[in-house]
Amino acid sequence: MTTTTPARTVLRAQGLTRVFGTGAGEVRALTEATLEVAAGELLVVRGPSGSGKTTLLNLLGGLDRPTSGGVWLGDAELTALGEKAVLAARRDRIGYVFQSFGLVPVLSAAENVEVPLRLRRTPQAERSRRVEEALDAVGLSGHAKQRPYELSGGQQQRVGIARALVAEPEVLLADEPTGQLDSGTAAVVMDLLARVVHERGVAAVVSTHDPELMARADRVVELHDGRVVA
Numbered sequence: 531m532t533t534t535t536p537a538r539t540v541l542r543a544q545g546l547t548r549v550f551g552t553g554a555g556e557v558r559a560l561t562e563a564t565l566e567v568a569a570g571e572l573l574v575v576r577g578p579s580g581s582g583k584t585t586l587l588n589l590l591g592g593l594d595r596p597t598s599g600g601v602w603l604g605d606a607e608l609t610a611l612g613e614k615a616v617l618a619a620r621r622d623r624i625g626y627v628f629q630s631f632g633l634v635p636v637l638s639a640a641e642n643v644e645v646p647l648r649l650r651r652t653p654q655a656e657r658s659r660r661v662e663e664a665l666d667a668v669g670l671s672g673h674a675k676q677r678p679y680e681l682s683g684g685q686q687q688r689v690g691i692a693r694a695l696v697a698e699p700e701v702l703l704a705d706e707p708t709g710q711l712d713s714g715t716a717a718v719v720m721d722l723l724a725r726v727v728h729e730r731g732v733a734a735v736v737s738t739h740d741p742e743l744m745a746r747a748d749r750v751v752e753l754h755d756g757r758v759v760a
């Protein structure tokens with residue numbers, strides 16, 4: 531008989547509901563979403579436009595607060611923390627990748643990757659070492675000094691991934707990370723994401739419309755009208 535140790539659950543959402551108040555009345559963006567993500571697992575969230583993917587990712591990452599339900603990072607309930615503690619958890623435990631890359635245009639690739647380490651007040655020698663390692667991991671060692679506008683879209687998103695992972699977060703959240711890339715570049719970026727998640731044991735949640743990208747997922751959940759349907 532073989533026994534395998536189940537991977538540790540890193541991120542958990544229980545009964546997450548988000549209702550937005552608008553001039554035209556209430557919009558129920560997410561209803562009772564429950565999910566778990568283990569260390570080293572790549573979970574893809576798919577669903578049509580408006581199904582609640584961004585709402586879910588924002589709640590998982592502490593960028594928004596649910597109307598009801600909770601999010602747990604390990605044993606800590608993120609949704610029960612005050613603003614300061616949420617900011618600290620975001621800085622120390624979560625990496626974010628954005629559809630439009632979110633790089634600072636006046637900073638070089640290396641300086642962009644360094645930002646999370648500066649926020650954490652990591653000493654300079656260690657910052658340099660980690661930035662070099664992170665750029666190497668995404669295949670951009672030779673591009674450290676270039677500004678975002680001197681890089682292709684795929685290269686910019688690889689800088690975005692290096693930045694998200696440089697501070698060794700437990701959780702990686704990526705909202706449509708390949709949404710602005712052509713299909714060939716998207717495949718390269720998604721392969722890279724899957725590799726780093728598995729190598730580093732990060733719990734990752736990635737939203738996408740792209741059926742191609744589901745092939746890289748360890749698990750796929752589908753949202754429809756704000757509900758997890760599969």
Ligand SMILES: Nc1ncnc2c1ncn2[C@@H]1O[C@H](COP(=O)(O)OP(=O)(O)OP(=O)(O)O)[C@@H](O)[C@H]1O
Nearest residue numbers: 550552557558559578579580581582583584585586
């Ligand atoms: N701040 C807000 N105020 C009001 N309604 C909102 C707000 N944010 C999202 N919604 C609504 O909630 C629903 C879910 O939106 P969400 O952006 O999460 O969907 P999505 O699946 O990410 O869509 P897309 O794939 O187009 O990015 C939509 O009906 C949207 O209009």
